[in-house]
Amino acid sequence: xxxxxxxxxxxxxxxxxxxxxxxxxxxxxxxxxxxxxxxxxxxxxxxxxxxxxxxxxxxxxxxxxxxxxxxxxxxxxxxxxxxxxxxxxxxxxxxxxxxxxxxxxxxxxxxxxxxxxxxxxxxxxxxxxxxxxxxxxxxxxxxxxxxxxxxxxxxxxxxxxxxxxxxxxxxxxxxxxxxxxxxxxxxxxxxxxxxxxxxxxxxxxxxxxxxxxxxxxxxxxxxxxxxxxxxxxxxxxxxxxxxxxxxxxxxxxxxx
Amino acid sequence: xxxxxxxxxxxxxxxxxxxxxxxxxxxxxxxxxxxxxxxxxxxxxxxxxxxxxxxxxxxxxxxxxxxxxxxxxxxxxxxxxxxxxxxxxxxxxxxxxxxxxxxxxxxxxxxxxxxxxxxxxxxxxxxxxxxxxxxxxxxxxxxxxxxxxxxxxxxxxxxxxxxxxxxxxxxxxxxxxxxxxxxxxxxxxxxxxxxxxxxxxxxxxxxxxxxxxxxxxxxxxxxxxxxxxxxxxxxxxxxxxxxxxxxxxxxx
Numbered sequence: 116x117x118x119x120x121x122x123x124x125x126x127x128x129x130x131x132x133x134x135x136x137x138x139x140x141x142x143x144x145x146x147x148x149x150x151x152x153x154x155x156x157x158x159x160x161x162x163x164x165x166x167x168x169x170x171x172x173x174x175x176x177x178x179x180x181x182x183x184x185x186x187x188x189x190x191x192x193x194x195x196x197x198x199x200x201x202x203x204x205x206x207x208x209x210x211x212x213x214x215x216x217x218x219x220x221x222x223x224x225x226x227x228x229x230x231x232x233x234x235x236x237x238x239x240x241x242x243x244x245x246x247x248x249x250x251x252x253x254x255x256x257x258x259x260x261x262x263x264x265x266x267x268x269x270x271x272x273x274x275x276x277x278x279x280x281x282x283x284x285x286x287x288x289x290x291x292x293x294x295x296x297x298x299x300x301x302x303x304x305x306x307x308x309x310x311x312x313x314x315x316x317x318x319x320x321x322x323x324x325x326x327x328x329x330x331x332x333x334x335x336x337x338x339x340x341x342x343x344x345x346x347x348x349x350x351x352x353x354x355x356x357x358x359x360x361x362x363x364x365x366x367x368x369x370x371x
Numbered sequence: 372x373x374x375x376x377x378x379x380x381x382x383x384x385x386x387x388x389x390x391x392x393x394x395x396x397x398x399x400x401x402x403x404x405x406x407x408x409x410x411x412x413x414x415x416x417x418x419x420x421x422x423x424x425x426x427x428x429x430x431x432x433x434x435x436x437x438x439x440x441x442x443x444x445x446x447x448x449x450x451x452x453x454x455x456x457x458x459x460x461x462x463x464x465x466x467x468x469x470x471x472x473x474x475x476x477x478x479x480x481x482x483x484x485x486x487x488x489x490x491x492x493x494x495x496x497x498x499x500x501x502x503x504x505x506x507x508x509x510x511x512x513x514x515x516x517x518x519x520x521x522x523x524x525x526x527x528x529x530x531x532x533x534x535x536x537x538x539x540x541x542x543x544x545x546x547x548x549x550x551x552x553x554x555x556x557x558x559x560x561x562x563x564x565x566x567x568x569x570x571x572x573x574x575x576x577x578x579x580x581x582x583x584x585x586x587x588x589x590x591x592x593x594x595x596x597x598x599x600x601x602x603x604x605x606x607x608x609x610x611x612x613x614x615x616x617x618x619x620x621x622x623x
Binding site: 166169170171188189190191193194195197199201203204205206207214215218219246247248262263266 | 511512513514516517518519520521522523524527532535536538611612613614
């Protein structure tokens with residue numbers, strides 16, 4: 116069953132010199148439990164697509180359905196993780212993680228139980244009462260993911276979630292995300308410009324063209340993810356696919 | 372202690388010019404004379420009563436003005452209609468010297484608390500409105516988006532997101548207003564009042580008792596400085612989560 120169904124989605128940006136098309140009629144279905152990554156040159160509109168999916172900015176044409184229902188704005192069925200984390204700096208780690216549940220009206224004891232479980236999962240025991248400013252980038256991103264998982268959205272929308280991290284932390288976080296996804300099988304739509312990340316994590320990689328962004332190619336990723344990171348990344352299948360995607364993205368950047 | 376060095380040099384210079392006869396003692400009392408006069412005023416209870424009157428007028432006016440300013444600023448930042456209505460009023464009255472209204476207020480409300488406090492309220496209103504407005508307008512879209520993505524209802528947005536996100540800017544406005552509030556209370560009291568440090572300063576100034584006049588000035592300076600330090604301590608606590616420079620750090 117399709118969890119997300121996007122049809123003929125258009126978006127134009129209004130400027131003084133007239134409209135600039137940002138997205139060119141995007142159609143895309145994402146199945147329940149699927150991990151889809153959208154990759155493309157910077158400025159191709161991939162983040163715009165994700166923000167429209169999140170319900171933050173309106174589309175200029177086309178429809179987006181989630182579980183058959185057209186979306187009209189943000190909703191707690193779609194959890195979003197932003198590149199800059201977007202944690203509330205005035206709330207502590209545990210307050211940030213509890214926030215979504217608080218909005219659903221869950222009593223304090225219940226939401227703190229959920230938060231403590233998540234804090235254990237992300238390995239931040241002892242940091243419950245710290246403010247985001249006291250955490251490293253990697254820790255902040257863990258909190259950002261935990262606060263989204265806390266209210267258990269059916270869909271995760273990830274906007275270059277590890278883009279601001281150093282490469283070691285990024286790999287650790289990718290492994291954590293993969294483990295979480297394998298365990299929970301949420302529907303995930305991720306936007307990135309990192310080819311390795313796209314191939315390593317997702318089941319399907321969609322390559323977007325330069326503006327106006329269009330989906331130019333789709334890669335199915337059938338990798339055995341039961342082994343370690345090394346086993347996956349060093350396999351011939353991974354290397355071959357990674358090179359193909361890289362070449363495709365590169366052609367987009369070059370304007371080909 | 373190093374930061375008080377310029378202040379100590381100033382006091383030493385002040386004492387020296389009077390003691391060495393550079394300035395006539397009758398026109399400028401020395402620092403020690405001023406402290407002695409202040410001590411006398413403290414013993415008679417005269418200073419305590421007048422300080423109390425000036426302080427509650429100043430800080431009361433500041434509190435009322437700040438609350439009103441925050442409400443108006445939030446309203447203007449979140450409602451286009453409110454913005455259109457109040458923006459021209461704010462822009463045109465911003466540079467108006469509020470002390471020029473004191474004689475008018477005396478005519479309307481008589482001599483006393485209402486006149487002094489109303490002047491303070493008006494003066495405090497504008498920096499707080501501007502601070503609140505700019506603070507709310509500067510909240511990043513991504514903060515609002517993540518709040519909405521997590522199901523924050525519109526009426527909760529104000530208290531849980533906009534207010535804390537704009538807190539630094541709001542408090543900066545309040546601190547600016549704190550600088551005005553004693554000035555305006557004393558201005559009002561100097562023009563006409565039954566009590567207050569302004570009245571005390573004016574009375575002793577008129578009668579040529581300059582050590583007592585300077586004693587009154589010294590007392591209000593200490594109180595105003597203490598209020599500012601207290602506000603900064605409060606700001607540091609309220610903004611302890613903020614990763615930008617802390618309020619007190621500007622001064623260390």
